[in-house]
Amino acid sequence: MEKHYTDSKVKGVSTGTTILAAIFDGGVVIGSDSRASMGGEYVSSKTINKVIQVHDRIFCCMAGSLADAQAVIKSAKSHLSFHSVQMESPPLVIAAASVLKELCYKNKDELQAGFLTAGWDSKKGAQVYVVSLGGMLISQQVTIGGSGSTYIYGYIDAKYKPNMTREECLQFATNALALAMGRDNVSGGVAHLVVITGKGVEHVVVPGDKLPRFHDE
Amino acid sequence: MSSIGTGYDLSASTFSPDGRVFQVEYAMKAVENSSTAIGIRCKDGIVFGVEKLVLSKLYEEGSNKRIFNIDRHVGMAVAGLLADARSLAEVAREEASNFRSNYGHDIPLKHLSDRVAMYVHAYTLYSAVRPFGCSFILGSYDKDDGAQLYMVDPSGISYGYWGCAIGKAKQAAKTEIEKLQFNCLFVFSFTRIYIVHDEVKDKAFELELSWVGDVTNGRHELVPKDVKEEAEKYAKVRLYETECSEFYNSCETAGPPASMLGVRSVLQVVCGKRCCRCSTWTCFLFQDSLEEEDDSDEDNM
Numbered sequence: 001m002e003k004h005y006t007d008s009k010v011k012g013v014s015t016g017t018t019i020l021a022a023i024f025d026g027g028v029v030i031g032s033d034s035r036a037s038m039g040g041e042y043v044s045s046k047t048i049n050k051v052i053q054v055h056d057r058i059f060c061c062m063a064g065s066l067a068d069a070q071a072v073i074k075s076a077k078s079h080l081s082f083h084s085v086q087m088e089s090p091p092l093v094i095a096a097a098s099v100l101k102e103l104c105y106k107n108k109d110e111l112q113a114g115f116l117t118a119g120w121d122s123k124k125g126a127q128v129y130v131v132s133l134g135g136m137l138i139s140q141q142v143t144i145g146g147s148g149s150t151y152i153y154g155y156i157d158a159k160y161k162p163n164m165t166r167e168e169c170l171q172f173a174t175n176a177l178a179l180a181m182g183r184d185n186v187s188g189g190v191a192h193l194v195v196i197t198g199k200g201v202e203h204v205v206v207p208g209d210k211l212p213r214f215h216d217e
Numbered sequence: 218m219s220s221i222g223t224g225y226d227l228s229a230s231t232f233s234p235d236g237r238v239f240q241v242e243y244a245m246k247a248v249e250n251s252s253t254a255i256g257i258r259c260k261d262g263i264v265f266g267v268e269k270l271v272l273s274k275l276y277e278e279g280s281n282k283r284i285f286n287i288d289r290h291v292g293m294a295v296a297g298l299l300a301d302a303r304s305l306a307e308v309a310r311e312e313a314s315n316f317r318s319n320y321g322h323d324i325p326l327k328h329l330s331d332r333v334a335m336y337v338h339a340y341t342l343y344s345a346v347r348p349f350g351c352s353f354i355l356g357s358y359d360k361d362d363g364a365q366l367y368m369v370d371p372s373g374i375s376y377g378y379w380g381c382a383i384g385k386a387k388q389a390a391k392t393e394i395e396k397l398q399f400n401c402l403f404v405f406s407f408t409r410i411y412i413v414h415d416e417v418k419d420k421a422f423e424l425e426l427s428w429v430g431d432v433t434n435g436r437h438e439l440v441p442k443d444v445k446e447e448a449e450k451y452a453k454v455r456l457y458e459t460e461c462s463e464f465y466n467s468c469e470t471a472g473p474p475a476s477m478l479g480v481r482s483v484l485q486v487v488c489g490k491r492c493c494r495c496s497t498w499t500c501f502l503f504q505d506s507l508e509e510e511d512d513s514d515e516d517n518m
Contacts, residue, residue, distance in 0.1 A: 083320070086328065086331075087325060087328055088327075089325075091320075092320070092321075092322055094320070094321040094322050095320035095321060095322060097321065098319060098320050098321035098322075099319065099320070101321075102318075102319055122361075123361050137321070
């Protein structure tokens, strides 16, 4: 999973971050926190959106260096849009993930960016793919990433069930993000969630004061 | 369409006054000199058949293939200048492989055929090169998109087809193919090649058959020897049976065709089991003399 890289390796704005994606019955939820920090001390933005739309039903979460991730996503988005016009059909989620993977792998010496790709296509339904820093691509049912993810592995393992309902999955994702943001100093702000199904896409934003509170808060 | 170019036909980069590119038309004539290849799109698969004229008894059987595997799920049957066709098969293979490498999934056939057609078209634009002298038929089967069939000709156009034929007997083949109902069984596709070949009245030939579909789990393969033999036997019978075609016409009015059963349909029909077309019991007896077909025996199998 995403390694918690030390700040000395990264210059400039980075995303100490928490990102996650989880499949439920009929769709997928992808979400992230909204904090961008510099050097682990200064919060350079409280409300950035780390969930980026790369096509109608395909979204990505960025991890690693924000600049690298943005550059890769911009290139992938344009590539996918052309691909989709050529194919005369929406791109498959695996195609989007593979495009990101090729960019990450071929330029692994220069880049430090990883992604979670989640989406829905008519062939395989809801899917989640992880593209790691070096360009590995795997498919998973639920996945987390970013520096804040280390604090919620236990929660994910214990609480994720396949074939949840949409509401259960949203609650699960919100809880996971809240727990991570509560312990990781470089994750915080609001929880951005996107629910993707065959019928459409829905954005859910949970502001800081509406996040679930746990026993010691 | 045998007009002489007279000066406008020396290079592919020249139009004639009536708007034709003669080099491309001459390339299509090269295809018409070659023996026939047909492709048929059935409900759950594709069948390719190529009539390979045996020019010499010294040729090894099964060599000089004219059907190529482009990807696991895609096959290509060619007609025309074989050397050109082989290099295009390599181009198609690279396209399919690069697509899989970039996008992580099998290439959709329409896209593959567009890409190869664009490549073929590029060779019709310049005087430094000559157009490819071959046409080919691409076919694939996918669980979600079903069976697909595309044909590319030397001008670089690609069309989707239910059934198509290229090569010297293509008109006769097309006539036969048009008689098919396209939700039909695989078995009837095999018979068409025999029918067309006899009409051409050529010498000995080798039949190369391949298929891709549900019956092969989506992989493009040469038809196994035993199925091919059964189909050939059946095809020979069909050629001599007029009563049989009337029988099948009556089957068609009896009700909707049953769903396709692929290879089992060939064996079942030949072994006298249930006729898949119309759910009546029939029995076919094959004898060398082909005189005593009993096609309407109600058998109690």
